[in-house]
Amino acid sequence: MPTALLLENIDPVAVELLSSAGFEVESVHGALDEDDLTAALDGVDLLGIRSKTQVTADVLARRPGLAAVGAFCIGTNQIDLAAAAGAGVAVFNAPYSNTRSVVELAIAEIISLARRLIDRDRALHAGVWDKSATGSHEIRGRTLGIVGYGNIGSQLSVLAESLGMRVLFYDLEDKLALGNAQPCGSLEELLERAETVTLHVDGRAGNAGMFGAEQFARMRRRSLFLNLSRGFVVDHEALREHVLSGHIAGAAVDVFPDEPKSQGDEFSSVLRGLPNVILTPHVGGSTQEAQYDIGRFVAGKLADFTRTGTTTLSVNLPAVALHGSSAARFALLHRNVPGVLANVDALVGEHGLNVDGQVLATRGQLGYVVTDVNAALPPALLAALRALPETVRLVEFPPRT
Numbered sequence: 001m002p003t004a005l006l007l008e009n010i011d012p013v014a015v016e017l018l019s020s021a022g023f024e025v026e027s028v029h030g031a032l033d034e035d036d037l038t039a040a041l042d043g044v045d046l047l048g049i050r051s052k053t054q055v056t057a058d059v060l061a062r063r064p065g066l067a068a069v070g071a072f073c074i075g076t077n078q079i080d081l082a083a084a085a086g087a088g089v090a091v092f093n094a095p096y097s098n099t100r101s102v103v104e105l106a107i108a109e110i111i112s113l114a115r116r117l118i119d120r121d122r123a124l125h126a127g128v129w130d131k132s133a134t135g136s137h138e139i140r141g142r143t144l145g146i147v148g149y150g151n152i153g154s155q156l157s158v159l160a161e162s163l164g165m166r167v168l169f170y171d172l173e174d175k176l177a178l179g180n181a182q183p184c185g186s187l188e189e190l191l192e193r194a195e196t197v198t199l200h201v202d203g204r205a206g207n208a209g210m211f212g213a214e215q216f217a218r219m220r221r222r223s224l225f226l227n228l229s230r231g232f233v234v235d236h237e238a239l240r241e242h243v244l245s246g247h248i249a250g251a252a253v254d255v256f257p258d259e260p261k262s263q264g265d266e267f268s269s270v271l272r273g274l275p276n277v278i279l280t281p282h283v284g285g286s287t288q289e290a291q292y293d294i295g296r297f298v299a300g301k302l303a304d305f306t307r308t309g310t311t312t313l314s315v316n317l318p319a320v321a322l323h324g325s326s327a328a329r330f331a332l333l334h335r336n337v338p339g340v341l342a343n344v345d346a347l348v349g350e351h352g353l354n355v356d357g358q359v360l361a362t363r364g365q366l367g368y369v370v371t372d373v374n375a376a377l378p379p380a381l382l383a384a385l386r387a388l389p390e391t392v393r394l395v396e397f398p399p400r401t
C-alpha cells in the first residue's frame with residue numbers, strides 16, 4: 001500500500017482524501033528537522049508539509065522513493081524546487097485557497113477604519129463613552145483603489161462593489177476589469193482618485209519599498225490605507241508620519257518586514273499605538289475555512305498526480321493533464337532535449353502497442369510526457385524507457401476505464 005506522511009497539523013480532510021485514494025496515511029502534529037525527516041521518509045511516497053519543514057536537496061537525494069510533496073500552504077520557499085524537479089518529485093501548493101479569507105478581512109477593515117471602530121472600542125473598554133458621528137463614514141459611494149488586481153485584488157473588487165463602493169485598480173499587467181471596476185493607467189492616477197487604497201501586489205523583488213513617502217503624499221487627504229500583501233512593500237516610517245500628520249486618516253496592516261518567528265514573541269513596529277490603525281499578526285489568510293480548503297485542494301492534487309500523472313498547477317514540473325481511458329498509461333519525466341518523444345513512440349511501436357493518447361509539456365530543463373496505450377505495458381518496454389539516457393523518472397499507472 002502506498003504511504004503518505006503528513007506533518008504540521010494538516011487539516012483532517014487531507015487524511016480522509018488520501019486514505020480514500022488508497023494511501024496509508026500517517027499524520028504528525030509538528031514539523032521535523034532534516035535528519036528526522038529523512039528517517040521518517042523511509043518507504044514514504046507522498047510528503048505533506050506546511051511552512052516549517054525544510055525539504056532540502058539533501059533530503060531529496062537521500063529519499064529517491066519520494067514521488068511528490070504537498071505544501072499545504074501558499075509559499076514553497078521551504079522546498080528546494082529545482083532539486084525536487086531534478087529528482088522527479090512533483091510539488092503542489094494551494095495558491096488560491098485562502099484568497100476569500102484575505103478579502104473578507106480587507107472588507108471588515110475598510111468598514112472598521114471608515115467608522116473608526118478601533119478607537120471607539122478602545123475608548124469604551126477604557127470606560128469612555130464617546131458617542132459621535134465626527135470622522136465616521138459609510139463606505140457606500142466611496143472610491144476604493146486596489147493596487148494589484150490578481151486573485152485577491154480582483155475578488156475584493158467584486159465584494160467591494162456589491163457593498164456600493166466605486167472601484168479603481170492598477171496592475172502592472174493588463175487585467176480584465178470585473179463588474180464596473182475601472183483600470184487606472186498609473187499608480188499615481190489611482191492614488192489621486194481613490195479615498196481608500198489597498199495593496200494586493202505579489203512578492204517580486206522589485207516591489208520592495210514600492211510604497212513610501214512619495215506615494216503616501218500623493219494619496220488624497222484623510223484617505224485610508226491597507227496592506228495585506230507583503231511586509232517589505234511599505235515604508236512603515238513614512239506611514240507613521242502620514243498617520244501622525246493626519247494626512248492618512250487610518251490604516252490596517254497585516255504584514256510586516258520583520259515578523260516574530262514564534263507564537264508569543266514580542267512584536268515591535270513603529271506603527272504600534274497609532275490612532276485608527278489596525279494591526280493584525282499576518283492572519284489575512286488564516287481561517288478554518290481556508291485550512292480546510294488548502295487540505296482538500298492539495299490532497300486532491302497529490303491523489304490525482306499519483307493516480308493519473310496529472311501535474312496541473314505543480315509549481316516545479318511541466319503541466320500535463322491527459323484525459324480519457326486506456327488499457328495502460330505511463331508518464332516519463334525526462335531531460336528536455338530534441339528527439340525524446342520520437343524515441344518514446346518508436347519504442348512503443350517496437351513493442352507492438354498503439355498510442356491512444358499523449359500529451360507533452362516542457363518547463364526549463366525538463367520535459368514530461370504522459371502516454372496512453374492500447375494494451376498492458378510489457379516489462380521490456382518499461383525497461384527500455386527507463387534505460388533512455390534522458391529519463392529522469394518513469395511511472396506506470398494501473399488501467400483506468
Ligand SMILES: NC(=O)c1ccc[n+]([C@@H]2O[C@H](COP(=O)([O-])OP(=O)(O)OC[C@H]3O[C@@H](n4cnc5c(N)ncnc54)[C@H](O)[C@@H]3O)[C@@H](O)[C@H]2O)c1
Binds near residue numbers: 074170173204229
Ligand atoms: N495576509 C495574508 O495572510 C496573505 C494571504 C494570502 C496572500 N497574501 C499576499 O497577497 C498578495 C496578493 O496575492 P494574490 O494571490 O492576489 O497574488 P497574484 O499573484 O494573484 O496577484 C498579484 C497581482 O499584483 C500585480 N502586481 C505585482 N506588482 C505590482 C505593482 N508593483 N504594481 C501593480 N501591480 C502589481 C501582479 O501583476 C498581479 O496581478 C501576495 O503578496 C500574497 O503573498 C497575503
